Amino acid sequence: xxxxxxxxxxxxxxxxxxxxxxxxxxxxxxxxxxxxxxxxxxxxxxxxxxxxxxxxxxxxxxxxxxxxxxxxxxxxxxxxxxxxxxxxxxxxxxxxxxxxxxxxxxxxxxxxxxxxxxxxxxxxxxxxxxxxxxxxxxxxxxxxxxxxxxxxxxxxxxxxxxxxxxxxxxxxxxxxxxxxxxxxxxxxxxxxxxxxxxxxxxxxxxxxxxxxxxxxxxxxxxxxxxxxxxxxxxxxxxxxxxxxxxxxxxxxxxxxxxxxxxxxxxxxxxxxxxxxxxxxxxxxxxxxxxxxxxxxxxxxxxxxxxxxxxxxxxxxxxxxxxxxxxxxxxxxxxxxxxxxxxxxxxxxxxxxxxxxxxxxxxxxxxxxxxxxxxxxxxxxxxxxxxxxxxxxxxxxxxxxxxxxxxxxxxxxxxxxxxxxxxxxxxxxxxxxxxxxxxxxxxxxxxxxxxxxxxxxxxxxxxxxxxxxxxxxxxxxxxxxxxxxxxxxxxxxxxxxxxxxxxxxxxxxxxxxxxxxxxxxxxxxxxx
Amino acid sequence: xxxxxxxxxxxxxxxxxxxxxxxxxxxxxxxxxxxxxxxxxxxxxxxxxxxxxxxxxxxxxxxxxxxxxxxxxxxxxxxxxxxxxxxxxxxxxxxxxxxxxxxxxxxxxxxxxxxxxxxxxxxxxxxxxxxxxxxxxxxxxxxxxxxxxxxxxxxxxxxxxxxxxxxxxxxxxxxxxxxxxxxxxxxxxxxxxxxxxxxxxxxxxxxxxxxxxxxxxxxxxxxxxxxxxxxxxxxxxxxxxxxxxxxxxxxxxxxxxxxxxxxxxxxxxxxxxxxxxxxxxxxxxxxxxxxxxxxxxxxxxxxxxxxxxxxxxxxxxxxxxxxxxxxxxxxxxxxxxxxxxxxxxxxxxxxxxxxxxxxxxxxxxxxxxxxx
Ligand SMILES: [Cu+2]
Numbered sequence: 001x002x003x004x005x006x007x008x009x010x011x012x013x014x015x016x017x018x019x020x021x022x023x024x025x026x027x028x029x030x031x032x033x034x035x036x037x038x039x040x041x042x043x044x045x046x047x048x049x050x051x052x053x054x055x056x057x058x059x060x061x062x063x064x065x066x067x068x069x070x071x072x073x074x075x076x077x078x079x080x081x082x083x084x085x086x087x088x089x090x091x092x093x094x095x096x097x098x099x100x101x102x103x104x105x106x107x108x109x110x111x112x113x114x115x116x117x118x119x120x121x122x123x124x125x126x127x128x129x130x131x132x133x134x135x136x137x138x139x140x141x142x143x144x145x146x147x148x149x150x151x152x153x154x155x156x157x158x159x160x161x162x163x164x165x166x167x168x169x170x171x172x173x174x175x176x177x178x179x180x181x182x183x184x185x186x187x188x189x190x191x192x193x194x195x196x197x198x199x200x201x202x203x204x205x206x207x208x209x210x211x212x213x214x215x216x217x218x219x220x221x222x223x224x225x226x227x228x229x230x231x232x233x234x235x236x237x238x239x240x241x242x243x244x245x246x247x248x249x250x251x252x253x254x255x256x257x258x259x260x261x262x263x264x265x266x267x268x269x270x271x272x273x274x275x276x277x278x279x280x281x282x283x284x285x286x287x288x289x290x291x292x293x294x295x296x297x298x299x300x301x302x303x304x305x306x307x308x309x310x311x312x313x314x315x316x317x318x319x320x321x322x323x324x325x326x327x328x329x330x331x332x333x334x335x336x337x338x339x340x341x342x343x344x345x346x347x348x349x350x351x352x353x354x355x356x357x358x359x360x361x362x363x364x365x366x367x368x369x370x371x372x373x374x375x376x377x378x379x380x381x382x383x384x385x386x387x388x389x390x391x392x393x394x395x396x397x398x399x400x401x402x403x404x405x406x407x408x409x410x411x412x413x414x415x416x417x418x419x420x421x422x423x424x425x426x427x428x429x430x431x432x433x434x435x436x437x438x439x440x441x442x443x444x445x446x447x448x449x450x451x452x453x454x455x456x457x458x459x460x461x462x463x464x465x466x467x468x469x470x471x472x473x474x475x476x477x478x479x480x481x482x483x484x485x486x487x488x489x490x491x492x493x494x495x496x497x498x499x500x501x502x503x504x505x506x507x508x509x510x511x512x513x514x515x516x517x518x519x520x521x522x523x524x525x526x527x
Numbered sequence: 528x529x530x531x532x533x534x535x536x537x538x539x540x541x542x543x544x545x546x547x548x549x550x551x552x553x554x555x556x557x558x559x560x561x562x563x564x565x566x567x568x569x570x571x572x573x574x575x576x577x578x579x580x581x582x583x584x585x586x587x588x589x590x591x592x593x594x595x596x597x598x599x600x601x602x603x604x605x606x607x608x609x610x611x612x613x614x615x616x617x618x619x620x621x622x623x624x625x626x627x628x629x630x631x632x633x634x635x636x637x638x639x640x641x642x643x644x645x646x647x648x649x650x651x652x653x654x655x656x657x658x659x660x661x662x663x664x665x666x667x668x669x670x671x672x673x674x675x676x677x678x679x680x681x682x683x684x685x686x687x688x689x690x691x692x693x694x695x696x697x698x699x700x701x702x703x704x705x706x707x708x709x710x711x712x713x714x715x716x717x718x719x720x721x722x723x724x725x726x727x728x729x730x731x732x733x734x735x736x737x738x739x740x741x742x743x744x745x746x747x748x749x750x751x752x753x754x755x756x757x758x759x760x761x762x763x764x765x766x767x768x769x770x771x772x773x774x775x776x777x778x779x780x781x782x783x784x785x786x787x788x789x790x791x792x793x794x795x796x797x798x799x800x801x802x803x804x805x806x807x808x809x810x811x812x813x814x815x816x817x818x819x820x821x822x823x824x825x826x827x828x829x830x831x832x833x834x835x836x837x838x839x840x841x842x843x844x845x846x847x848x849x850x851x852x853x854x855x856x857x858x859x860x861x862x863x864x865x866x867x868x869x870x871x872x873x874x875x876x877x878x879x880x881x882x883x884x885x886x887x888x889x890x891x892x893x894x895x896x897x898x899x
Contacts, residue, residue, distance in 0.1 A: 060688060061680040068756045068823070134825045141753045147730065148713040148755060152653075152856050154826060236731020242714060243729060277596070279606040285616075307716055307751075308727045309708075309734035312638045316631060323623045330619045331612070337587045338611070342603035344596045355591070359584065366576035373626065375633040376569045378725045379554055382716060382751040447551035448720045450751045453759030455678060457689045459551055 014516050023118075026110030027516065028095045029413070031117050035092030036406070038120060040482065042084030043399075045128070047475050049077035054437075054471040057464050062455055070454035071139035072131070078142025082260070083167045084124050086394065089402040090263040091116075091174045094202050096413060097405075098178060100507035101196045103187030103523040108180040116173035123166035130156035141452060143253065146234035146245040150226045157227065161220045168213045175209035178202055187506070189525035193287070196505055197280060198405075200287055201266030204294045208255045208262075211298065216252040219245065243308050250301035258297040260394060261361075262290060264401020265332060268354040270505070271408050272336050275351035276343030277502045282335040289328035289335075296325045306377045315374050322372035326365065333362055348500070349423030353404035356396055356431050364392030367442065382452075385445025391438045396431075403481065410485070411499040415513030416492030422484045429477035436470025555721050558742045558767070562723035564633050572626055579622075637723075640737040643705030645698065651708075651715030651728035651750065652863070653856065654757035654814060658696050661707075665780045668863070669694045670810055671760045675818075678760075689759070690747040693810075695766040699773035700740050708734040712858060713755060719748035719765055727752055740767040755856070757814050790867050791894070797874065797887045804875025807868045815856065820880045826856060831880040841873075841888055845896045848873055861897055866890040 015021045015030065025031060052073045056064050065073070095113065099106055107113045130137040135154030138144065149157060182203045186195070195203075222245075225231040232238020234245045273280045280286065302310060302318040310318075336358050345351070367389040371377050380386055411417050440463035445451075449460045456464065498508045510518050556566045594600040648659040652668075659666040672691040676682035685691070698704050708717055710728040718725040722738045740746075748763040768776065809818065812830075816822045820831035830836055835844050848869060851859035860869060870890040877884045 060684060062678050063680065067759065071753070071756065071758075139756070145714055145753070148753065152713055152755060236729075241732070243732070276594075277602040278604075281605075282607050282612050284607070285612045307725050308729070309732070312635065315634060315638075319630065319634075320627060323627060326623060327616060327619050331616055333583065334615045335612075337583065337590065339606075340587065340590045341594065342600075342605075343590070343594050344600045344602040345591060345594055346596045358587070362580070362583065366580060369576060369626075370569070370572050373568065373572055373630045375630055375637055376565050376572065378637075379565060379569065379720060379723060381725055382718075443550075443552045446554040448555070448748070450718070450749050450759075452753045453749070455689060455759050458684060458686065462550060 024114070026106070026114050028099050028106045028110070028113065029514070029516070031107075031113050032092045032095030032097075033413075034117050035088045035095055038117075039085050039089035039092055039402070040485075042080050042088065042124065044478070044482075046077050046080035046085055047478065049073045049080065050471060051475055053077060054468040056454055057456070058468040059465065060456055060458055060461050065454070067454045068136065068139055071141070071452070072137040074452055075138045075141055075144075076127070076131075079127065079138075080124070081394075082142065082256070083164075084120075086260045086398045086402070087171060088120060090202075090205070090260070090398075091171075093198075093263065093267070093402065093405045093409075094174075094178055097409060097507065098181055098199055098202060099185070100412075100510065100518065101199050101505055102182065102185060102190060103506050103519050103525070104181060104185035105517060105519045105522075107177050108185055109177045112173050113177055116170045116177065119166050119170040123163045123170065126159055126166075127163040130159050133159070143249060144223075145249075146223060146226070146242050150223050150234055153227070158224070161224050164220045165217055168217045171209050172213045175206035175213070178206040179210070182206075187519070187522045187525050193284070194525070196266075197269035197283070197286060198263070198266035201262045201269070201290055204290050205259050205262045208259050208294055208297065212252040212255045212259075215248060216256075219248040219252065222248070243305070246305050246308060247302065250304045251298075253304065254301040255294075255297045257390075257393070258293060260398045261401070262294065264357065264361075264398050264404075265290065267401045267405040267408070268336065268357050271350045271354040271404055272339050272358075274408075274500050274503045275348060275354070276340045276345050278339060278343040280335070281338035281341075282331070285331055286335055289331040292328040293325060296321060296328070300325065303372060303374075303377070306374045307381050319372060319374045323369065326369050326372075329365055333358060333365070346501075348407075349418070349420060349427055350404050350408035350500075352424065352427040353400045353407060356427065357400045357404060360392055360396030360400070360434075364389055364397060367392065380445065382450055383445035384441040384449045384451055387451045388438050388441035388445060391434075391441070395434050395438065400430075406485070408500075409507070410488060411495035412507060412510070412512060412514060414489045414492070415495055416488050417495045417499065418484050418488035418492055422480055422487075426477060426480040426484060429480070430474055433470050433472075433474030433477055437467050437474055438470075440464075440466045440470075557721040557723055558740050558744065558746065559722050559738050560741070561633075561637055561738065562721060564636070565723045568629055568633055571629070575622065575626065637736075640705045640735045642703065643737060644702040645704045646707065647696070647698070647704060648707045648709070649717050649728065651710035651712075651717065651754065651761075652858070653712050653755050654750070654761040656692075656696075656717070656761065656763060657711075657863070658694075660777070663777055663781070665777060665784065667694045667780075669696065669764070671762060673760075687747070690749070690762045690764070692762055692764045695745070695764040697766045697768060697773060697776050698740065699770045700743055700767050702770075703737055703739050705735065705737045708736070711862075712856070714752045715750045715754045715761070716752035717748070717763060718751040719746050719763055721746040721748075722765065725751055740765075743767050743769060760814075787865060787867075791865065791890045795867075795870070795887075795889055797878070797885075800871045800874040800887055800889075801878050803867070804871035804873070805879070807864070807872040808875055811860070811864070812872065820876070820882075830876055831882065833882070836876050836882040837884060839884075839886075841877075841886070841892070842896070844873060844877070845869075845888065845893065849893070849897060866893040866897070869893045 056070055133156040137156060138160045140149040140153060182199060222233040226233050232240040234240050234242050269280055300318055300322045303322040371380055371389060407423055444460045444463045449456055495512050497512045506523060554566055554569055646661045648661055650657040655668050655670045657668050669692045672693050673689050677684045708726045708728040710730045715728045716725055717728055724736050724738055726734045726736045744767055746765045750758055750761045815827040816830050822829035849861035851857045867890045870888050870893045873888045
């Protein structure tokens with residue numbers, strides 16, 4: 001894409017000492033690290049909740065927890081994974097990589113960057129503290145449909161609303177920062193159509209965030225009003241409508257799905273060309289496809305609501321619009337495969353995760369097409385088929401995307417290599433574990449098992465036991481990942497400046513170990 | 528791979544103990560014209576996806592196999608081709624149109640609930656269903672029949688574990704049945720896979736759907752929208768019978784309804800009310816307030832040693848049970864139960880556990896309260 005010359009930094013300031021470094025830092029690398037560590041901790045906590053869920057569902061009958069606590073687990077698992085693990089994970093990657101990839105010295109708004117991170121630990125402490133409140137944590141599902149989440153909610157719902165507001169503020173600030181950085185801080189000569197795919201996908205994601213996070217804030221504020229100030233937005237008895245909640249929520253919720261997947265598209269679009277030793281196929285169509293997906297994602301929300309009894313015209317509109325998303329998504333998958341085609345491939349851990357992403361995300365895409373068809377969606381809606389679908393999109397999709405990025409860039413971040421053998425083991429155990437967990441969920445869903453139930457009829461027993469066993473494999477193998485990162489950071493072999501044979505991009509022009517401040521003089525991009 | 532085999536082995540071992548087919552992989556084809564269409568559409572889309580998957584993954588795995596560095600593959604230089612990119616944008620588009628046409632016709636048919644023979648109003652409650660045969664004046668609640676002992680693993684689970692109710696929804700075959708869905712408290716969704724109906728029941732609003740069942744039989748389903756604590760414990764059982772059987776069932780229901788109404792005029796003793804009340808309590812109240820009255824504070828207060836159950840102010844107690852507590856999960860049972868059941872359950876709560884008032888509330892008292 002571009003050739004460049006490097007100027008070395010003359011007076012390099014190191015980081016501050018002690019805890020102050022982390023509390024007051026405005027350095028994009030430090031903040032990126034904090035986001036990623038936070039994301040990993042949340043991933044483990046959310047995983048623990050999943051563990052409780054799968055343990056209870058190991059066999060029919062109630063064994064470990066009561067139904068109310070089970071509902072708290074499914075709710076908190078969803079909230080923690082979506083808002084605590086996946087979103088901050090990608091913001092962490094953005095913080096680290098966007099300045100390095102566009103040749104900027106830091107994010108455009110470094111103090112706001114610090115603030116947007118430090119809101120999160122408080123938001124999640126408050127959310128998790130609801131477990132110890134009277135009536136327990138929220139138990140109405142991560143989609144918190146009214147009136148279960150208003151009139152019928154435990155008292156802790158107010159804290160949940162406050163926590164969601166804080167997460168929303170954090171995300172909006174993070175997104176604005178990314179937009180401003182990309183528009184204003186690119187190295188001289190780097191046009192938009194020369195930006196790396198990861199930067200492109202994050203730019204589009206950031207616009208989606210700014211568009212829909214305020215809508216999430218609106219819906220929880222309406223809840224707050226209904227609960228404490230006697231309004232009736234979602235109460236039919238007062239002239240409101242419970243379905244209004246779903247429209248507003250999913251206007252946020254569906255783009256949210258793409259917020260969690262578009263940056264992963266970007267990550268694999270960086271990794272596949274490197275390990276195929278071949279330029280990304282169809283860069284332009286990749287960009288247009290990403291923009292189309294983002295635009296379409298704003299007009300398909302009601303496909304989550306096919307059973308609410310919409311007029312048939314609405315039903316048809318949302319069905320067609322949703323099916324249409326398959327076209328740009330297909331383009332992306334074809335482009336990745338065309339990039340691999342006639343390449344010269346090797347299969348280091350980042351590439352394994354990227355390939356795992358393409359295969360399994362595509363399976364999630366297929367079930368997505370099935371779910372888009374309204375008349376048959378009536379049979380899938382709110383069953384384990386849906387659970388299987390979105391876990392295929394989010395686990396080997398979003399989560400594998402983050403992990404692929406971590407493996408790919410870790411040598412640059414910490415200046416040391418990770419243990420390749422452990423990385424491969426992590427990949428294969430995750431890959432096998434998640435397929436054993438989530439594939440059988442398609443079957444029990446089709447056979448009639450509703451989601452969010454703590455106990456089930458006997459004909460679902462065997463596949464549930466299998467899913468639980470798979471979850472156990474998947475969950476424990478994530479500890480390898482934690483160990484591998486610590487080991488790499490502490491005692492890994494020193495990494496080369498370009499650890500991958502044919503990696504391209506500004507980040508690889510920087511020395512290893514990476515100075516605390518980089519690109520204080522912008523690189524020159526030669527066309 | 529070895530783990531998968533091992534797991535399969537393990538699961539097979541477990542399942543061989545039961546006679547149930549626990550490896551059901553697919554959607555049931557069902558027993559109505561609509562469910563057959565839905566099933567066929569589902570299989571069509573599934574096979575199209577499988578075919579695309581075979582082609583796409585085929586190319587991908589072939590590349591992974593053939594174009595690897597370890598086999599000496601040299602990377603080609605191409606990185607775009609407008610022709611190819613246009614082709615693989617247009618082909619999926621055409622396939623999608625192929626999928627959209629049958630989907631649209633099916634959907635239009637499913638939405639046509641006109642000219643029904645029987646109308647049944649279905650109301651979702653936390654955590655039971657109410658069925659109202661609007662034209663025949665028959666209505667009843669349908670509650671999970673699986674005993675607590677089976678759920679808590681103290682008894683062997685019967686084959687219809689969690690899918691059994693006390694009163695089934697009985698309908699005739701070959702008649703167009705129109706369902707009107709609504710809810711009393713939170714959202715629920717009424718789902719019976721074999722007739723391919725899933726519809727949300729929404730408090731304050733009415734949804735419609737219809738079916739025409741072709742074969743007599745018992746078809747089971749569950750609530751499909753998270754509705755609180757016992758969401759997993761409110762199954763649906765539809766029993767389709769021939770027209771003569773249906774007529775007889777309807778007549779029996781009407782007779783039973785008349786007998787029930789007559790009970791209100793009878794003179795009840797304290798013991799009779801407590802005995803009847805215990806059954807009403809277990810069915811309607813125990814899920815939240817617990818069989819021993821200990822409740823689940825703060826959402827569901829304890830009834831044992833509750834001053835309201837022990838004091839002399841019967842009116843306050845009747846007020847809560849009959850009119851509910853607005854803004855909480857306590858429903859207005861005056862709308863759900865007969866005066867006899869209300870009197871029985873109120874009397875029961877005042878004379879059980881450590882609540883020993885010795886006083887009774889008669890159906891006439893309840894009726895008088897409700898008439899005020
Ligand atoms: Cu329900």
